[in-house]
Amino acid sequence: MPVKDLPADARPREKLLARGPGALSDVELLALLLRTGLPGRGVLQLAQELLDSFDGVAGLLHATAEDLKRIKGLGGSAKRAELVAVLELSRRALAQRLRERQVFDDPQAVGDYLQLHFAPRAYEVFAVLFLDAQHRLIAMDEMFRGTLSQTSVYPREVVVRALQHQAAAVVLAHNHPSGQVQPSRADQSLTQTLKAALALVDVRVLDHVIVAPGQSLSMAQQGMV
Structure with missing residues (x-):
């Protein structure tokens, strides 16, 4: 089902703002990053297929830009760049934690x-x-x-x-x-x-x-x- 056809309180963006990120599933959080799906394949379905392709969030975080390029719907540079940027931010956040406290x-x-x-x-x-x-x-x-x-x-x-x-x-x-x-x-x-x-x-x-x-x-x- 397309996101626009969901009840307002079930749409990922509105749900996050109303209840916080912890209320969202992995699929919903990823759908927020992807923003749009493909003809005949909504963004939630695309997010689920992406997680399935990489065996969940952990596998997706280990994916490279080239890995993502092989996924139908991520051939363009914009979505892949955003996902790779999230990965890099995760690295930097962890590096900052290690610099600020004893390892x-x-x-x-x-x-x-x-x-x-x-x-x-x-x-x-x-x-x-x-x-x-x-x-x-x-x-x-x-x-x-x-x-x-x-x-x-x-x-x-x-x-x-x-x-x-x-x-x-x-x-x-x-x-x-x-x-x-x-x-x-x-x-x-x-x-x-x-x-x-x-x-x-x-x-x-x-x-x-x-x-x-x-x-x-x-x-x-x-x-x-």
């Missing part, structure tokens, strides 16, 4: 932040979150990129970057494009190598987080750091 006050925010950055990548990315003495985020740098199965990480470059940022601690992070977050022996070995190298310049490795679409794993919580 380990909100470990879920760390996992969410890293997933938004790296979970959808088809190749492996190794990044480092550089932290100050209060464990607040100074910067996150993508250090190395690899193939689906491996990436080459050079400890010397991580140490140099830590000194440039005047970091007191770091959180290591990388993604597993395979979808599994269980650390490999290579992941564990790399963590210990970087921990030893950074200790020489008095920088602590607090954690190594592995992310995949919809999940993340803290090696510190597993007793591996």
Whole structure:
């Protein structure tokens, strides 16, 4: 049913203004962003089909502009740009939270932040979150990129970057494009190598987080750091 044919109090925009965003379903919130549907396919139907295509909100947040381009009704640039903008705002909001408080006050925010950055990548990315003495985020740098199965990480470059940022601690992070977050022996070995190298310049490795679409794993919580 087209939105205009719904009762006034059931239309997403009016419902949001009257009852707040929490009263809206995922489909209704997405429909507000999309604004219009297609001939013979209302905006609510388009929103539902989009969520189904990406297995819900989490999958949609991990979608790239190219992923969205393949969806009928999103071939134009305007709707895709708006959705990608929402994703970028989410990244920036999480980054701001990490800069304003100790990282380990909100470990879920760390996992969410890293997933938004790296979970959808088809190749492996190794990044480092550089932290100050209060464990607040100074910067996150993508250090190395690899193939689906491996990436080459050079400890010397991580140490140099830590000194440039005047970091007191770091959180290591990388993604597993395979979808599994269980650390490999290579992941564990790399963590210990970087921990030893950074200790020489008095920088602590607090954690190594592995992310995949919809999940993340803290090696510190597993007793591996």
